[in-house]
Amino acid sequence: MAHRMGIIGYGRWGENWHHTCTERVEGLSCTAVYDPDPDRRRVAAEKGLLPYDTVEEFLREGDFDIVTVATPNNYHKDMSIAAMANGRHVVCEKPVAMNTAELTDMMAAAEKYHVLFSAHQNRRWDKDYQIIRKVLEDGLIGQPYVIESRMNGAGLQSGGILREWRSYTFAGGGLLYDWGSHLIDQILFLVNKKVVNVYACLRQIKCPEADDYFKIILKFENGLLAQIESGSYCVQPMFRWYVHGDAGSVYIENLDSRAGKVLHTKREKTDYFPLTIRTAEGPVQKMHPAGSDVLEEMPLPEIQSDWTSFYMNFMAAIDGKEALIVHPEQSLRVMKVIDACFLSSASGRVVEGEI
Ligand SMILES: NC(=O)c1ccc[n+]([C@@H]2O[C@H](COP(=O)([O-])OP(=O)(O)OC[C@H]3O[C@@H](n4cnc5c(N)ncnc54)[C@H](O)[C@@H]3O)[C@@H](O)[C@H]2O)c1
Numbered sequence: 001m002a003h004r005m006g007i008i009g010y011g012r013w014g015e016n017w018h019h020t021c022t023e024r025v026e027g028l029s030c031t032a033v034y035d036p037d038p039d040r041r042r043v044a045a046e047k048g049l050l051p052y053d054t055v056e057e058f059l060r061e062g063d064f065d066i067v068t069v070a071t072p073n074n075y076h077k078d079m080s081i082a083a084m085a086n087g088r089h090v091v092c093e094k095p096v097a098m099n100t101a102e103l104t105d106m107m108a109a110a111e112k113y114h115v116l117f118s119a120h121q122n123r124r125w126d127k128d129y130q131i132i133r134k135v136l137e138d139g140l141i142g143q144p145y146v147i148e149s150r151m152n153g154a155g156l157q158s159g160g161i162l163r164e165w166r167s168y169t170f171a172g173g174g175l176l177y178d179w180g181s182h183l184i185d186q187i188l189f190l191v192n193k194k195v196v197n198v199y200a201c202l203r204q205i206k207c208p209e210a211d212d213y214f215k216i217i218l219k220f221e222n223g224l225l226a227q228i229e230s231g232s233y234c235v236q237p238m239f240r241w242y243v244h245g246d247a248g249s250v251y252i253e254n255l256d257s258r259a260g261k262v263l264h265t266k267r268e269k270t271d272y273f274p275l276t277i278r279t280a281e282g283p284v285q286k287m288h289p290a291g292s293d294v295l296e297e298m299p300l301p302e303i304q305s306d307w308t309s310f311y312m313n314f315m316a317a318i319d320g321k322e323a324l325i326v327h328p329e330q331s332l333r334v335m336k337v338i339d340a341c342f343l344s345s346a347s348g349r350v351v352e353g354e355i
Helices: 012-024 038-046 055-061 073-085 100-113 127-137 175-191 309-318 328-347
Strands: 003-008 028-034 050-052 066-069 089-093 117-120 144-152 195-203 213-220 225-231 241-245 248-252 260-265 276-279 282-285 295-298
Touching (some): 003 055, 012 038, 028 055, 050 055, 066 073, 066 309, 089 309, 100 117, 100 328, 117 309, 127 241, 175 328, 195 328
Parallel strands (some): 003 066, 066 089, 089 117
Antiparallel strands (some): 144 241, 195 213, 213 225
């Protein structure tokens, strides 16, 4: 069945979604926009959308069954609930809310008004992430025990790269909300075990108010550690993914997923002890790289993946043909981890629990 979408917040991402959906998602069209900024409404009108200057009018008159909320983060809750109360299905941009309490209210509204609600976690369809999933599912590195996921940029602009509302905490700015919401969602969906410890440190390196660097360590119930890092001023790039299992390692250098390798240990070494190599600092015993006699090097698996699958699934869920892939209960876990990260960073302590 064909569906129509109205967009609340026609900024950079709202416009991008309009373009993606119109050009690439079969069965979905965009019809209307609400944005308080007259310049953005003018751009929307130029692209053939009906622009509204009040949300009430947009919801009362707009011809759509799906609303996408792409405003600054502090408006996600109110805009989503207003749309749901009007009987529209809602896709809300990430981070879906500012905290767990807000998200709980949004989930209650979806139940009350019998509509579908999902967070736009499009990066579950990123190829680099899907490749890591495949390597782990196929057991190519055995049981993973540590996962490093990183998204850094070398933002050399003075004052950093966080601009406008993204640089203010009241508006939901900062990298933990911005990239953390993607990276945490990916890890939770990848590991699929309970988180029992959260440690996080948020810093302001160039941005005066909001966090523009964070490091998070999650410990899962099976002992697996995940380290998630994002910084907007990290001049030397590091691997996007770096994962060790009990039968090998995998790394992916960056988002475009071409550079990387799977290293699988064919067998354990029997002539283990004591191997010594000589370095400028003196002899080093045991801690050297594995040799080709025990290692099998494999290219990264080929994966086909596309962000548009998110909307195809959302529409199929409205039509009762599929279950939602990004379910609000999963978003609730992400939000609980984000809450725990803020708490851990403010207190300097590990937050314990079961998430
Ligand atoms: N899923 C992703 O990969 C992805 C990527 C980029 C941005 N986003 C998300 O999209 C959202 C918007 O980001 P952006 O980069 O487009 O920001 P932006 O500043 O470019 O656009 C925000 C728009 O919202 C409008 N706006 C402000 N207050 C509003 C209100 N109360 N009601 C309706 N509209 C309002 C602004 O006028 C502006 O046009 C954020 O939540 C962000 O996290 C998601």
